Amino acid sequence: MKGILTPWVIDFLWTVLKGVLVALALLTTFAYMTLVERRLLARMQIRLGPNRVGPMGLLQPLADAVKSIFKEDLRITMADQLVYTLAPLIAITAALSAFGGIPAGPAGSFFGLDPWVYNLDVGVIGLLALTSMGVYGIFLGGWASGSKYPLLGGLRSSAQLISYELGMGLSILGLLMLVGSASFQDIVGFQASSGWMILFQSLAFVTFLISSFAETNRTPFDLPEAEQELVAGYLTEYSAIKWALFQMAEYVNMITASALMSTLFFGGYKGPVFLDGLIPGISNWPFIWLILKIAVFLFVFIWVRATLPRLRYDQLMRFGWKLLFPIALFNTLFTGFYLAYLRGLGLWPLGVFSLLCVLLLFVMSDRVRSLWNTPTHRPDAGPTRAAPRSLGGD
Amino acid sequence: MGVLELAKGMGVTLGKMFTKPVTVSYPEQRASVKPRFRGRHILTRHPGTGLEKCIGCSLCAAACPAYAIYVEAAENDPAHPTSPGERYASVYEINMLRCIFCGMCEEACPTGAVVMGNEFEMADYRYRDFVYAKEDMLVGVSGSIPQRREAAQKGKPVRTGFTVPGGVRPELEGVKYE
Numbered sequence: 001m002k003g004i005l006t007p008w009v010i011d012f013l014w015t016v017l018k019g020v021l022v023a024l025a026l027l028t029t030f031a032y033m034t035l036v037e038r039r040l041l042a043r044m045q046i047r048l049g050p051n052r053v054g055p056m057g058l059l060q061p062l063a064d065a066v067k068s069i070f071k072e073d074l075r076i077t078m079a080d081q082l083v084y085t086l087a088p089l090i091a092i093t094a095a096l097s098a099f100g101g102i103p104a105g106p107a108g109s110f111f112g113l114d115p116w117v118y119n120l121d122v123g124v125i126g127l128l129a130l131t132s133m134g135v136y137g138i139f140l141g142g143w144a145s146g147s148k149y150p151l152l153g154g155l156r157s158s159a160q161l162i163s164y165e166l167g168m169g170l171s172i173l174g175l176l177m178l179v180g181s182a183s184f185q186d187i188v189g190f191q192a193s194s195g196w197m198i199l200f201q202s203l204a205f206v207t208f209l210i211s212s213f214a215e216t217n218r219t220p221f222d223l224p225e226a227e228q229e230l231v232a233g234y235l236t237e238y239s240a241i242k243w244a245l246f247q248m249a250e251y252v253n254m255i256t257a258s259a260l261m262s263t264l265f266f267g268g269y270k271g272p273v274f275l276d277g278l279i280p281g282i283s284n285w286p287f288i289w290l291i292l293k294i295a296v297f298l299f300v301f302i303w304v305r306a307t308l309p310r311l312r313y314d315q316l317m318r319f320g321w322k323l324l325f326p327i328a329l330f331n332t333l334f335t336g337f338y339l340a341y342l343r344g345l346g347l348w349p350l351g352v353f354s355l356l357c358v359l360l361l362f363v364m365s366d367r368v369r370s371l372w373n374t375p376t377h378r379p380d381a382g383p384t385r386a387a388p389r390s391l392g393g394d
Numbered sequence: 395m396g397v398l399e400l401a402k403g404m405g406v407t408l409g410k411m412f413t414k415p416v417t418v419s420y421p422e423q424r425a426s427v428k429p430r431f432r433g434r435h436i437l438t439r440h441p442g443t444g445l446e447k448c449i450g451c452s453l454c455a456a457a458c459p460a461y462a463i464y465v466e467a468a469e470n471d472p473a474h475p476t477s478p479g480e481r482y483a484s485v486y487e488i489n490m491l492r493c494i495f496c497g498m499c500e501e502a503c504p505t506g507a508v509v510m511g512n513e514f515e516m517a518d519y520r521y522r523d524f525v526y527a528k529e530d531m532l533v534g535v536s537g538s539i540p541q542r543r544e545a546a547q548k549g550k551p552v553r554t555g556f557t558v559p560g561g562v563r564p565e566l567e568g569v570k571y572e
Contacts, residue, residue, distance in 0.1 A: 044407040048417040307407045308400065365396035 018110075019117045023096050030251040031061035037302050044306040064244075071240035078146030079237065087144055088238070088245035091137025095252035098130035102259045103184050105269045105286020115269075115286055116184075123184040124176065124264070128169060131215065131256060134249060135161040138217075141246065142234035153233025156223050156313060163320040164214035164221075170328035171207040174335030175264060178347075188268035198265040200351040201335070202358050205265045207328045212257040214320065217250055218301055220308040223316055254301055255294060262293030318372035327361070420555065427556045429563045432495045432510040434538060435488055436569055437531045446476055446532070447507035450483035457502035462492035479505075486528045490516050500565075509565050512558050513538060533568045 035050065035057060042049025051057040076084065100117030107114050120126045135158050142154015175197055176182050179190045191197055198205050214221040223233075230236070235246055262268060269290045271283035283289070311319065331354070338350050361368075418425055427433075438447050450467025466485035476482040499508050516538040518524060523539050530539055537545065537552030545552040554571055562569050 040411070043411045043415065046410055046413055046416050048415045048419070303404060303407060307403045362397045365398075369396060 014113060015117060018113065019100060022100055022117055026096060026099055026252050026255060027248065029255055030248050031065065033251050033255070033298065034064065034247075035060050036298075037305075040299070040302045041306050044303070068244040069241055073240045073242070074237075076145060076147070076237050080144040080146065083140050083144035084237075085242070087137045087141030088242045088249070089137070090140065091134050091249035092245045092252070094130055094133040094137065095249040095256065098127050098134075099252065099256045099259065101127050101130075101184065102256070102263055102290075103188065103269060104290045106284070107185070109286040119183070119185070122182045124172060124182045124187070124260075127256070127260065128165070131253060132161065132165055134253060137246070137249060138234050141238065145234070145237035147237050149230045149232075150234045150236045153230045153236070156230075157217065157234060160214060160217075160221065160223055160316060160320070163317060164211040164324070167207055167320060167324040167328045168211035168215060170325070170332050171204040171211065172264060173328075173332040174204050175201050177332075177335055177339055184263055184268065187264060188270060191267045192270050192273075194347060196265065196267045200347050201265065201331070201354055202351070203327065203331045203354045203361075204335075205261075206358055206361070207324050207331065208261065208265070210324060211320075211328075212261065213301070213304065214316070216253045216257050216301075218254065219305040220310050221316060222310060223313050254298065258294040258297030258301070259290065261297055262290060266293050315372045322371045323368055331357075424554075425556045427512050427514075427558050429512075429558055429560055431512050431514075431558075432497050434490070434511050434513040434516060434526070435493075435499070435531050436509050436511040436533055436566060437486065437507055437528060438509055438533050438565075438567060438569075440478065441567055443478070445478050446482060447505045448483045448486060448503075449477050449479035449505055449507070450481045450486075451504065453502045453504060454499035454508050457498040458493075459496060459498060460492045460494045462489045462494075463487070463499060464489075483528065486531070488526050488531070490524045490526055491521065506565065511566060511569060512556065512562065512571065513554060515541060515555055536571070 038060075039049040039051075039057070049057070050060045053059040053063045075081075101120060101123055102116065103119070104110070104115040109115055138161075139154040139158040142150040142152075142157065145151070175187070178197070178200060179187050181187070187197075213219075217223075235243055238246060267289070269286055271285065271289040273283050275282050334353070335350065338353075342349070439445060440447060450465055452465040452467070455461075455463040455465050464485065464487045465483050467481045468484035470476055470480060470482050495510065497510050500510050516524070518538075518540040526539065529535070535542075537554060541552050541554070556571070558571060562571065
């Protein structure tokens, strides 16, 4: 027995245990996130929301889980059975495994263990790569359903995710140049010593926020499951636990996006330093700060869902390619330029310039609307006359 | 500016989050019903004498577009009249599953005997329990058949799940809701 438990094996077992813990935490968060979202949406619409199951509706997620597990698992005649079953698994696997890379505290702060499941040197890039794998789940699910609307939803989803992946990846490039590393530890360390990244990269944060809304398929970018046009998009032919797995993947992706935003732009697991004056050491408490920041971002996700209507599909694509992508590119270029030639001035001018760009964008927000509202290419818009319409009658 | 409009919208939703929900938690809280809400029928009596207003003329049955009403008339006993006229309704039944609560019976009634009340909680399990007879609808009977059954089982008074702010309308003379 002693021979088997080499340090490597022990390390491996601990990692597996941490992975299981993270997965359980994520799934619990998902379950209660659905309840919190429904309650908050209801309150924003001056309703009460689900409050019947258990005290204050707190057992509603349990009831939902029991229902979706014991519901009939439909067999779709036209579906490709293997891929149809595999698709939700791919989606949830990619979503769950992506979260493991995010550190919830400094090394060794989780009962002597490191509070992350895996730590890659390419942290951010690896996480983005894993989350983009989730699109396979959605796309394959749409394709394997053997039905029209799921196929359209899946295609839309993959087009949307690929388009916004560019904006997302580009908007963190400036940040990575500032830090000089893609590891989460270094990013958090940089922010602990020189201030939260939102101060220097506010323009990048704006683009990152918008593209994470698109990446997680949330309103106003939830085109893949646009009810009015596509029934339920790629989810149309799914039911019972497979459907729940897709929902799980969506919400876990949302949690991951929130964690990513808090880690990249809002100091990660470190709290604001000025609070140390009140309670010494509070800014170093692990878990609490990350959870708090994630909760704030999740609230923003829900809040936006309660407020904004969905974009039209062509608007979505033009918005991504004509506005978000160039802005992210511009941010990368000027950050690179600044770091190459003006580094001696310190970081503050960069932050001020970034903020000015954001303000300019806000002021111009009506002007740039024509970028995605008017189609630029209309092949059949020649000097043709409209067909004559008869007066009265059909 | 477009972004300001977005911000304004976000502000509206955030503000609404802190207002009181308009939801009425119906079975626990009482719903409020307008006085002219057309609910379960009520057979009224003459206020002074206590005689039934219904004279068994079947005009309500004739007016009913859903054929929900069945009336059988009988001659009044001159010594103990049930109604002030020659005849009275010995059988008066309304099938609440057929009734569409349009109020035509009320309009057709020459004596103002059948009036639409405000009760609406009549959900039940068997078809035959939806046929309301005279003793279920006469003034003074509070609650529907299932409500009265439940009240009898629990030994409590009938609890109607609604209130009528401003009280019932004048045609419903003698009707009181809990």
